[in-house]
Amino acid sequence: MNIRKITGKLGVVCAMLGATLLASHPGAFAEEKYKTVEPGVLTVAITGDMPGLIARDGKLIGYDGEILQRAAENLGLKVNPVPTEWSGAIAAVQSGRVDLIGGTVAWTPERAKALSLTDPTGYFQNGITQKASTQWQTLKDIENRKVGSMTGFSFLPELRKIPGIELTLYDTSDAALRDLMNGRVEAIIGDPPVIDYAIAQNPGWGLANLAFADNNAYFPLLTSVGRQYIFGLSKENKDLADAISGEIRKLWANCEVKKIGAKYGFTHEAQYTPSPVNFRVGVDRPEGWTPPVCQK
Numbered sequence: 001m002n003i004r005k006i007t008g009k010l011g012v013v014c015a016m017l018g019a020t021l022l023a024s025h026p027g028a029f030a031e032e033k034y035k036t037v038e039p040g041v042l043t044v045a046i047t048g049d050m051p052g053l054i055a056r057d058g059k060l061i062g063y064d065g066e067i068l069q070r071a072a073e074n075l076g077l078k079v080n081p082v083p084t085e086w087s088g089a090i091a092a093v094q095s096g097r098v099d100l101i102g103g104t105v106a107w108t109p110e111r112a113k114a115l116s117l118t119d120p121t122g123y124f125q126n127g128i129t130q131k132a133s134t135q136w137q138t139l140k141d142i143e144n145r146k147v148g149s150m151t152g153f154s155f156l157p158e159l160r161k162i163p164g165i166e167l168t169l170y171d172t173s174d175a176a177l178r179d180l181m182n183g184r185v186e187a188i189i190g191d192p193p194v195i196d197y198a199i200a201q202n203p204g205w206g207l208a209n210l211a212f213a214d215n216n217a218y219f220p221l222l223t224s225v226g227r228q229y230i231f232g233l234s235k236e237n238k239d240l241a242d243a244i245s246g247e248i249r250k251l252w253a254n255c256e257v258k259k260i261g262a263k264y265g266f267t268h269e270a271q272y273t274p275s276p277v278n279f280r281v282g283v284d285r286p287e288g289w290t291p292p293v294c295q296k
Helices: 003-024 028-033 063-074 086-095 109-114 173-182 192-201 235-253 256-262
Strands: 041-046 054-056 059-061 078-083 100-106 122-124 127-131 146-150 166-170 207-211 227-233
Touching: 041 054, 041 063, 041 086, 054 078, 059 063, 059 078, 063 078, 063 100, 063 227, 063 235, 063 256, 086 100, 086 109, 086 227, 100 122, 100 192, 109 227, 127 173, 127 192, 146 173, 166 173, 173 192, 173 207, 192 207, 227 235, 235 256
Parallel strands: 041 078, 041 100, 146 166
Antiparallel strands: 054 059, 100 227, 122 227, 127 207
16 A cells, blocks of 8 residues: 555645635635634724715725725625724724724824824815805814814814814714704814715705815824825734735725725825825834825
């Protein structure tokens, strides 16, 4: 009996069986490599509004939603959306209740200290949402005015520094927009894509969202250009954050981000143009790193 031939055949059979099992369970490698709440599953915090990231019919949709859905599939991960209040979303990632937050979430130095942040899915500048007749575009324009914003937004400390501002915070953009139209507040500083999407869907509201013209160094979170949207994962899950960054860069390389963005009102070139200041280098990115741009 040729033992070598028999063991060789067994090795072939085992290899074929292993390949079959991996083909039927695409998350097998992901289970071993990434520290997710549930093996082979990406548990995603769903905090709210279009056009960022929501779940529909078992899939993520919205600008960030489509990007993340594609990334998860390419990495062999199923997606499990979990409704989460934005005010507790970062804590939910840190405590391991969810794996990831996203949906036009802004990069900040504070979030970079607390989480592993991916490369950007897009870029933005904050603005003032108002009645179309007012045309406010500067910090001075909202001094001594009733202004609404959202609970948990990173720029709130800066907003509170504006002289005479009377600030009201809301849990949802819908509630803030209703109060703006009813005259309870005179302006909103909200999530730019959410606001732009809502206005585009409802032209009869007579509202406008105008970007800050200041670009004031003392109010960087409020007024800087080219700020970044990211996904946030726990510090223990940096390998997965890096893998998702790789998938994001593929979509930038062939400019697929613009095709996705066109579905959700991301039509301004500013949404695909990074800041001239490479502010992440030395914070959560090494020397030589550059933010992604379309290659076409």
